Amino acid sequence: MKNLTNYLLVSAAILAPTTVFAQDTVRYWMWDGQQAPVYQQCANDFEALNSDIHIEITQTGWDQYWTNLTTSFISGDAPDVFVNHLMRLPEFAANQMIEDLTPLLADASYDTSGYLPGLLENWSKDGAIYGLPKDWATVAVAYDRDKLKAAGLQPSDLADMNWNPEDGGSFQKIIAHLTVDTNGKRGDEEGFDPNSIATFGLVLNPLSPQGETEWAYLAASTGWRFIDEPWSTHYNFDDPRLAKTLTWIRDLARVHHLMPTVEQTGRLGAETLMFSDKGAMTVTGSWLVGLYHQSKPSVAFAPIPAGPQGRKTMFNGLADSIWTGSPVKDAAWKWVQYLGSDACQTTVAKAGVVFPAQQDQIETTVKAFEDKGVDVSAFTKVATEETTFAPPITDYGNEISSIVKAALESVMLGRENPEEILTDANEEINSLF
Amino acid sequence: MTRRSTDKTVNADKESGLFGNRLRRKEALTGYLFILPALIGLIAFFAFPTIRAAQISLTNWNLMRPAHWIGFDNYGKLWADGKFWDSMQITLLYVIYNIPLQTALGLIIAVLADRLAKSVLFRAVIIAPYLISNVVAGLVWLLMLDPLIGLTNTFLTGIGIPPQSFLSSPDQALISVAGISIWRHVGFTALLFYAGLQSIPRDLYEAARLDGASESAMFRMITLPLLRPVMVFVLVTSVVGSFQVFDVIAVTTQGGPANSTRAVLWYIYENAFQFSRMGYASAMSMVLFVFLILVTLLQMRLLHADRSDLG
Numbered sequence: 246m247k248n249l250t251n252y253l254l255v256s257a258a259i260l261a262p263t264t265v266f267a268q269d270t271v272r273y274w275m276w277d278g279q280q281a282p283v284y285q286q287c288a289n290d291f292e293a294l295n296s297d298i299h300i301e302i303t304q305t306g307w308d309q310y311w312t313n314l315t316t317s318f319i320s321g322d323a324p325d326v327f328v329n330h331l332m333r334l335p336e337f338a339a340n341q342m343i344e345d346l347t348p349l350l351a352d353a354s355y356d357t358s359g360y361l362p363g364l365l366e367n368w369s370k371d372g373a374i375y376g377l378p379k380d381w382a383t384v385a386v387a388y389d390r391d392k393l394k395a396a397g398l399q400p401s402d403l404a405d406m407n408w409n410p411e412d413g414g415s416f417q418k419i420i421a422h423l424t425v426d427t428n429g430k431r432g433d434e435e436g437f438d439p440n441s442i443a444t445f446g447l448v449l450n451p452l453s454p455q456g457e458t459e460w461a462y463l464a465a466s467t468g469w470r471f472i473d474e475p476w477s478t479h480y481n482f483d484d485p486r487l488a489k490t491l492t493w494i495r496d497l498a499r500v501h502h503l504m505p506t507v508e509q510t511g512r513l514g515a516e517t518l519m520f521s522d523k524g525a526m527t528v529t530g531s532w533l534v535g536l537y538h539q540s541k542p543s544v545a546f547a548p549i550p551a552g553p554q555g556r557k558t559m560f561n562g563l564a565d566s567i568w569t570g571s572p573v574k575d576a577a578w579k580w581v582q583y584l585g586s587d588a589c590q591t592t593v594a595k596a597g598v599v600f601p602a603q604q605d606q607i608e609t610t611v612k613a614f615e616d617k618g619v620d621v622s623a624f625t626k627v628a629t630e631e632t633t634f635a636p637p638i639t640d641y642g643n644e645i646s647s648i649v650k651a652a653l654e655s656v657m658l659g660r661e662n663p664e665e666i667l668t669d670a671n672e673e674i675n676s677l678f
Numbered sequence: 679m680t681r682r683s684t685d686k687t688v689n690a691d692k693e694s695g696l697f698g699n700r701l702r703r704k705e706a707l708t709g710y711l712f713i714l715p716a717l718i719g720l721i722a723f724f725a726f727p728t729i730r731a732a733q734i735s736l737t738n739w740n741l742m743r744p745a746h747w748i749g750f751d752n753y754g755k756l757w758a759d760g761k762f763w764d765s766m767q768i769t770l771l772y773v774i775y776n777i778p779l780q781t782a783l784g785l786i787i788a789v790l791a792d793r794l795a796k797s798v799l800f801r802a803v804i805i806a807p808y809l810i811s812n813v814v815a816g817l818v819w820l821l822m823l824d825p826l827i828g829l830t831n832t833f834l835t836g837i838g839i840p841p842q843s844f845l846s847s848p849d850q851a852l853i854s855v856a857g858i859s860i861w862r863h864v865g866f867t868a869l870l871f872y873a874g875l876q877s878i879p880r881d882l883y884e885a886a887r888l889d890g891a892s893e894s895a896m897f898r899m900i901t902l903p904l905l906r907p908v909m910v911f912v913l914v915t916s917v918v919g920s921f922q923v924f925d926v927i928a929v930t931t932q933g934g935p936a937n938s939t940r941a942v943l944w945y946i947y948e949n950a951f952q953f954s955r956m957g958y959a960s961a962m963s964m965v966l967f968v969f970l971i972l973v974t975l976l977q978m979r980l981l982h983a984d985r986s987d988l989g
Contacts, residue, residue: 312951315741336954340742452934507935508843509825521827643952654936658848 269576270299274324276310279535283596287589291580298576318342318570325571326580329376329564331367332455332642335476337566338375339640344567345373349578355585359603362630364562367638370476376564377585378602380593382531383558383633384458385623386547388423392444392525396423396431403547408463410489413497416550420446423525424503432503439502447504448515448524451494452653454646455636457559458515458528464490465559466552471637478639478678482649482671488664491656499659507657519544530561531624535598538619546623560633562602600624641677648673728967735960742954752961762962764937765945768852772941773920775856781912783860784867789901791868792875801872805865812862816929819858820845845930848938855939858926863919867912874908875901910981917977918970942966 424432597613739745950959
């Protein structure tokens with residue numbers, strides 16, 4: 246009897262850890278370092294509610310993120326859940342790397358009505374949903390308050406800027422006034438020395454292939470669109486309205502010297518130039534508000550200028566996708582649901598780093614930013630259906646980026662002629678499909 | 679008797695032969711054991727991936743879906759791909775910018791170190807950049823060469839030279855990348871030459887000096903010819919290395935501006951990991967592999983790598 250008791254005790258001791266501590270580990274990947282601590286908080290809260298699931302968050306920089314992800318698909322070591330970008334959606338969906346969430350959403354009777362319009366649609370194709378929206382982003386002008394004051398301008402002067410590709414409208418006038426040469430002469434004053442600029446009125450790195458914070462908001466305000474409908478197989482880079490917009494940006498740098506040329510901007514980008522006092526204004530995405538607040542608190546935000554067809558900002562949003570090869574799909578789905586839940590979205594909203602995808606979280610987020618002393622109304626103001634356009638969602642995202650970047654470089658370097666360069670690029674792009 | 683003694687000799691020979699064979703076998707075994715780690719590395723990291731790449735180059739593998747055999751289609755496509763040939767041309771230009779200057783500078787530094795400064799500190803300083811990874815060197819230079827906030831332009835304008843665009847101008851980007859690479863590798867090249875110089879018998883210089891030879895004559899008639907084995911090693915490894923330039927480009931220019939630094943390895947990387955065209959990228963790798971073998975053989979042939987001028 247004693248032997249039997251001992252045996253049972255030993256067996257219980259061996260089994261106990263496995264039964265009590267058996268946990269599924271859900272591996273979650275993301276690239277945004279600012280957001281990682283916030284989502285870690287969500288993970289902690291989730292684990293408190295689900296003791297059988299452990300969330301392991303890995304954050305890697307944008308440049309390595311996609312290569313790591315693709316190679317992890319091959320090695321069978323991909324994260325169970327990962328933050329996904331619309332640019333990669335078509336490729337991952339076509340290769341069946343990401344789970345169609347439609348049946349899971351139906352089973353869970355998941356309410357998707359709370360998302361801002363357009364967000365869920367971006368992640369859907371042919372009735373399948375490949376990611377649950379987690380946030381949204383718009384763009385706004387970021388300006389240095391001190392430099393604005395020094396120029397004798399008020400924040401209200403930036404509240405209603407207009408722009409056109411011919412003379413740049415009031416936007417160009419303000420840019421000129423904010424540009425200062427090393428002798429203290431402003432860009433709109435007599436005796437301004439264009440060869441020795443201390444502060445540029447506008448700093449942009451216009452080589453970004455999607456141009457979200459660089460050129461797309463201007464081009465879209467002329468009525469131009471990347472594609473006519475989602476998943477299109479035809480791009481519109483040959484549209485003269487785009488060539489005109491890009492020519493205006495090129496000339497702002499090369500002719501008027503109010504913005505650094507691409508040779509001057511280098512690879513460090515607009516943020517670095519703002520941080521190092523080389524720029525008075527730039528255009529930025531709402532995901533970078535936290536970074537500016539941290540690194541350059543003198544920066545405030547104003548709405549993007551209104552073009553011939555009004556203000557237009559790209560309305561981008563990230564989503565959480567589940568890897569089809571995940572060995573812990575149930576746990577992964579639970580985590581994705583939690584990420585989209587009121588609890589986690591409120592945590593994200595209160596952190597004030599990014600706008601969560603749920604409509605009713607806007608107020609909380611705005612308040613969180615206000616508590617930090619940041620007015621983000623320039624971003625929320627344009628988050629309407631009339632003032633937004635969808636990012637281009639098509640196959641061959643990376644190839645297209647590579648072709649567009651080379652074309653933009655040629656245009657911005659001043660090579661002739663922009664319309665031809667863009668038409669050639671467009672032909673190359675459309676021949677991919 | 680004779681017969682018996684002969685037998686004995688034969689037996690003795692046999693025994694010593696057996697013993698010799700065993701010894702030789704044992705020696706051979708020891709030899710194999712010594713090269714085993716390198717052999718394992720060679721097979722695992724070079725031979726196997728090469729064979730695998732050759733295999734992948736005959737498929738349309740996109741990393742995510744199972745590969746399908748498409749024969750030599752990738753090679754046919756490559757032949758007609760202007761971007762591939764452009765990238766080969768850019769790489770060749772990079773090699774031309776890189777090798778002569780790096781070799782000449784390395785040689786000058788080595789000779790100076792040998793003739794003038796024998797201090798260990800000097801040698802340590804010379805080799806220091808080589809101890810930094812290419813990525814770190816690239817990042818440091820990316821900041822230093824930044825047109826607006828970089829230290830280099832501050833220095834240039836300080837001495838009255840107009841600021842330069844360096845990595846962001848299509849005309850200067852490739853030269854700048856080559857410059858970064860030279861800065862990083864020249865110390866190592868110098869160290870190799872320095873080691874080579876130590877193996878040249880000093881009495882040759884003494885004899886030459888007695889004959890009234892000048893420093894430059896000694897350099898031409900003694901140093902340079904006797905350095906040939908080292909020169910071959912330096913040239914073969916640095917030429918092959920230059921054709922494979924990647925990390926500095928990845929950190930500083932990513933093939934831009936306007937494709938001016940899209941060297942062949944960057945183009946291969948783009949196809950493999952950005953466009954998910956692994957089959958096509960492998961085909962390009964195979965072409966580059968064969969091309970580099972030919973370049974190396976040609977170099978060895980031209981430089982008479984198998985002959986020494988000493989003795």
